[in-house]
Amino acid sequence: MAFMLYTDKKMRNPANTRLTFNGVGNLDVVLYFGSSQSDEVLSPETDAQIILKPVNLIxxxxxxxxxxxxxxxxxxxxxxxxxxxxxxxxxxxxxxxxxxxxxxxxxxxxxxxxxxxAFRHTDIKISLTQAGLDSAVGGEGIELGDQLQGGRAIPIYMRVVNKSYSLRNDFTDACRGLATNSTITTTTNVYAD
Structure with a gap:
């Protein structure tokens, strides 16, 4: 499956659909980052840490x-x-x-x-805890570690902010999202014939 965001802690439902937030103010959501395959390992390609960050998609x-x-x-x-x-x-x-x-x-x-x-990546705050959202800075990434083993979900708390207080909708074509820095996925189990 590879490492991705899920809507559930057991990593059965990929969060590959858009969040529906067409209102005003703030929306707090928790998603789960990981791989449902326990033999997969995620490592950064060049950086010291795996970083998840808000990005502009517009x-x-x-x-x-x-x-x-x-x-x-x-x-x-x-x-x-x-x-x-x-x-x-x-x-x-x-x-x-x-x-x-x-x-x-x-x-x-x-x-x-x-x-x-315009929706911007700075309209998204992310944290590893719900309480951390209050001090998180919009648009900044979070460090997830120098290596992640599959089979374990990491909760990612996200606060989406609509600062303009006007009803907006980017459902047909997402304007902002979350992405990792450059990473590589390997498999820990090698099966021989």
Missing amino acids: KKWQPNKYYDYGNIIEPSNPNGYIYQCITPGRTGSKEPRWWVDYISGVSGSAWFKVLGE
């Missing part, structure tokens, strides 16, 4: 690119807002003028509307 507008309905982007020169494709199509060579209060712009055959202030 993509920048590109010329001559096809966008599907629901794709979320930000301008190539970010203005603090995110935009959703409402009419699928291929963009032209010229970037639209990005408005912040209504249907934002047309480029080629693709139309975009403003969703609101």
